[in-house]
Amino acid sequence: MQKEKFSEWPLTDVFGICRQTILPIYRQPTFDSALVTQLLFGECYRVITVSNDQQWFKILYEDTGFSGYIPSKLLKEIPANDYQIYLTNDFQIVTSPIAAIEYLGTNLYLLPGSRLHFSDLELFNWRDHIGFTGSVRSHAFRADRDQLIEIATKYINSPFQPGGRSIFGLDEEQAFPLIFMIAGYAWKAGKLPGKMVAAEEVLPGDIMILTESNIEKQRFAIYLGAEEVLWMDNRMRVSDFDEWLSFAKNIPGKQLVLESRSILD
Structure with a gap:
């Protein structure tokens, strides 16, 4: 049987966020393809194409410029307005080798570089509102x-x-x-x-x-x-x-x- 040719369709105004410890980004839309990069918890991305069978999305991680494919079931979509806010506003970035956050009723382990979208400029202490263990720093303040x-x-x-x-x-x-x-x-x-x-x-x-x-x-x-x-x-x-x-x-x-x-x- 002749193998069906892969095709994809462009998308606009579709955005996502990584909601797992590590999200692998593949060079081709197949699990045995090489890794292009990985996203960490809280990192956001733009969806640029979808496969014609809707099983794969091609995404762009604008912070680094890398693009590649994720399976559709791993897409965690966010509104366009939230995407712009997350890209431009301050956030907390994990610095400890291993951290943990309460997410969907259980502990999710976070690695250095993971993002928590809370600012040190908030009127409330974000640590009082979520369960978090580990160390973070405010991304708005550059390290010496x-x-x-x-x-x-x-x-x-x-x-x-x-x-x-x-x-x-x-x-x-x-x-x-x-x-x-x-x-x-x-x-x-x-x-x-x-x-x-x-x-x-x-x-x-x-x-x-x-x-x-x-x-x-x-x-x-x-x-x-x-x-x-x-x-x-x-x-x-x-x-x-x-x-x-x-x-x-x-x-x-x-x-x-x-x-x-x-x-x-």
């Missing part, structure tokens, strides 16, 4: 260098996972934007944030980038001070700068360009 490093080092020993955005699995290209997002800074996919700084001016919390110019691949590290950097091979780790540089250069034929950028200043 020490706070950023504290956030980043919580990911030490997190294993590599393509498309991963959690302490249980991280994609290198998404791990560092996630860390800076938790700290209150934006970093869209494919766009380097902040401004370039000279090597002798690098400060703790600055990002270091090695670009493999021949294949347009980038490796990242966060400078921790005292010649130490946080970076990823098969896991997130801390080493001295020279070890990171040697690891990136260990394949012959690479043409590497090193630059440093400050996002915090």
